[in-house]
Amino acid sequence: MRQTIGEGTERLRTDRNDMAEQAEPNKSGKRATIFAVTSGKGGVGKTSLSVNLACEFSRRGHRTIIVDTDLGLANAHILAGIKPKRSLSDYIEGTAELAEIIEDGPCKVKFISGGSGVKDMANLDDNGRARICVAIEDLAPFCDVMILDTGAGVSKGVTDFVSMADQTILVTTSNFAAIADAYGIVKVVVQDGYDKPIHCVVNRVRSPEEAEQVFLKLKGCTERFLAFDLNWLGLLPEDSSVEGAVLKRSPFSEVFPGSVAARYLAKLVSGLERYVGKSKSAPQAAKG
Numbered sequence: 001m002r003q004t005i006g007e008g009t010e011r012l013r014t015d016r017n018d019m020a021e022q023a024e025p026n027k028s029g030k031r032a033t034i035f036a037v038t039s040g041k042g043g044v045g046k047t048s049l050s051v052n053l054a055c056e057f058s059r060r061g062h063r064t065i066i067v068d069t070d071l072g073l074a075n076a077h078i079l080a081g082i083k084p085k086r087s088l089s090d091y092i093e094g095t096a097e098l099a100e101i102i103e104d105g106p107c108k109v110k111f112i113s114g115g116s117g118v119k120d121m122a123n124l125d126d127n128g129r130a131r132i133c134v135a136i137e138d139l140a141p142f143c144d145v146m147i148l149d150t151g152a153g154v155s156k157g158v159t160d161f162v163s164m165a166d167q168t169i170l171v172t173t174s175n176f177a178a179i180a181d182a183y184g185i186v187k188v189v190v191q192d193g194y195d196k197p198i199h200c201v202v203n204r205v206r207s208p209e210e211a212e213q214v215f216l217k218l219k220g221c222t223e224r225f226l227a228f229d230l231n232w233l234g235l236l237p238e239d240s241s242v243e244g245a246v247l248k249r250s251p252f253s254e255v256f257p258g259s260v261a262a263r264y265l266a267k268l269v270s271g272l273e274r275y276v277g278k279s280k281s282a283p284q285a286a287k288g
Helices: 005-020 046-059 076-080 088-093 126-142 156-164 176-191 208-226 240-248 260-275
Strands: 033-039 064-069 110-112 145-152 167-172 198-205 231-237
Touching (some): 033 046, 033 156, 046 064, 046 076, 046 167, 046 240, 046 260, 064 076, 064 088, 088 126, 126 145, 126 156, 156 176, 167 176, 167 260, 176 198, 198 208, 198 260, 208 231, 231 260, 240 260
Parallel strands (some): 033 145, 064 110, 198 231
């Protein structure tokens, strides 16, 4: 069931009234800061980072929503220990209102699933993605932080959500293919006109020196070939607690709060908190 963007906007007016019963909008007129967490290559720990960032922001008192925009292959709910009753798939099909697909997650985080194993979502057209972007914008006045857990790669299903974010967090590892693909996603979005900050996180490293080497390689390439200045955010070390948390279907920062990974996660959030509460205007619309 497809609807026009205009019809979708009309539905969102109704959804807004429903959401107002659940959460008060920001009285200052500010909206959430939107962070897109992305990667060029799958399997680099992007979703784990997204879920744990959301939890840490929430623990610090920021009203936080995580939206799994890895459409059709969403799995953030697994790492968050959630069994979502509804997802963005239901919203797009018109069988659920926006307020009805918001689930309660760990650490008081609100959660929206992108739908798992849903072929139509994986092949969603420009109009469908635009409706999701409108929905994200409509949620922004009701929270302080929004985390978009994107898919991996350079498809429109990834770059549309990166383009609408205020800040992008690029996740890679020291794997050569992961570094090359990380450069690839930066290249695509920058050539499409993205000019907002991109912060690099190097995951699963054995030492700070290893992380620094990876970052300098990436930064050198983005500066030389794209004239784009990549920001350093930090690293996450190789830590068995992360895999242990996956087996428990829980965020590692929740079940292993004293782990090395949890301590480094806290540093990442401290680096991102400076951007929270500074967004007033509507975010950049996704390109159709």
